[in-house]
Amino acid sequence: MKLARYTYKGKTSVGKIGGDTIVDLSGDGIGLPADIASILASPDALATAAAAAATPGNSGCVALADVRLEAPVPAPGKFLALGMNYKDHEEEARRLGLPIPTSQVWFNKQTSCINGPYDDVHYPRVCEQLDYEAELGVVIAKEGRYISEEDALDYVGGYFVANDVSSRDWQMKSPTWTLGKSFDTHGPIGPWIVTADEIPDPQKLTLRLMVNGEVRQNSSTSLMTYSIAKQIEYLSQVMTLKPGDILVTGTPAGVGIAMSPPVFLQVGDVIRVEIDGVGHVENRIVKEPRI
Template sequence: MKLVTFQTNGGQRLGLVTEKGVLDIAAAAQAFPGSAVPLNVMDVIAQGAPAQSALLALADKALTAGEQSLFLAEEGLDYAPCVTEPKKMICVGLNYRKHAEETNAPIPSYPILFNKFHNTLTGHGKDVPLPKVSQEVDYEAELVIVIGKEAKYVSKENALDYVFGYCNVNDLSARDLQLRTPQWMLGKICDSFSPLGPYLVTADEVGNPNELSIRCIVNGEVRQSSNTSDMIFRCDEIVSYISQHLTLVPGDIILTGTPEGVVLGYPPEKRVYLQPGDVVTIEIEKLGSITNRMVAEA
């Protein structure tokens, strides 16, 4: 199942991707009275399997009835982040072996964790302002884990049972701010620094999250091309490790690190950081792609 959230004049609406287009869930629920379905993505995540079943049943009704007015073209949507209100945004740094090597960083013995905040979220197709206080904004293609059930002290063997699904993110990073101090947070928390989406894809559709190709494309040029199999700490290890230290709840998101190919990994004389007008696409197998244009901050 692929879920999207999109903007209308009336606010955010939930959509389900089908072969006929994106089903507007609120409109479909009105068209078929008695269909008890969640109307936003956070409720879908919290309710889990019953919510997914209800959405699929509603989609079957709409498809069978041929109600084309309930289906929207993807290219016409005004996308919101695919997870709209995560309570926690936890990030893993230096989690790809070749990325650690390209930045001359030691291979970590434990996951390096930091956090981002809600202000960094934006959607597919949205402009990203390059902050006035930085001259070194870098791209980072990353796989995101979306938690589906409360998790505390879960084992590695059972960790993926607590995952609702996965999505793309561009973990944009202002390197001059990030490296100003030993704590990376400042370079990660600028506005719109986490384009997320376009789809939230359920775990059953993704399968093994550690066998996915991952790419970053800047102005048509492939800058990152790798596979999640290069992760130092795999998705099950990450969820289990974090759960030993805090309680994860439905809707929390975990950014799992980026592969080699970032600007920071180039020799200093060859580093060309993102500029206004640059178009960045993050693409992960089975998760689609998210594209954003960089603009000068007003």
């Protein structure tokens, strides 16, 4: 099931994608919570969503082409990202002379960076090295602490596509990566949440990133150093994971900073990230507007 957050005729709702249509789940006819995290956290709500989507002639059903898709989880309690988590990305890091971590390296992306799946991404006027990172995203559906690797995927509500847009100059000049990863608009996610039951093995997905149609990244989640289950186990030793928390799980080889010479994003570039079985996001780089 694909759960989306969308705007239609000035109203933002939560709905289920069905082919080329979307069914309003949060309207008067069905009345489910108006946030995807709450639906994912409730088996009853998920069952109601599935039944509503299958109802012929539902008055809340509109054409997908007529709506604006928004970030599916706009205000997570946590937005955590894992660095250096693909074997092929480690190899290009070695060529750059960067140290390879011996354990999981997590950082925060501030939630104010979250952006819609097709919205413009700002080129900050204080940035000189803007880069991209195709990533598989995970949304947590169940609260847990000290979660075992064996049980970890039971805590996943679904998956989404993410671009961990990175201001490399800001990332590299700080002891932590948070500033370089958290500029406004630098967290496009979506285009919806694909529920976990539709992704039997998240470690067997192909992901690609294109800049202006040119393929820059083309890899598989099978190359992750730490599987999603291992990520959840590791994080939950430190903190309680809660419904609606989102994780982005690392990027493969092909980032701009690793090219020879480095090739960074420019105003006007269009970046598309695709993950088979999940969907795609596509964003144009624009000048940051003056405030």
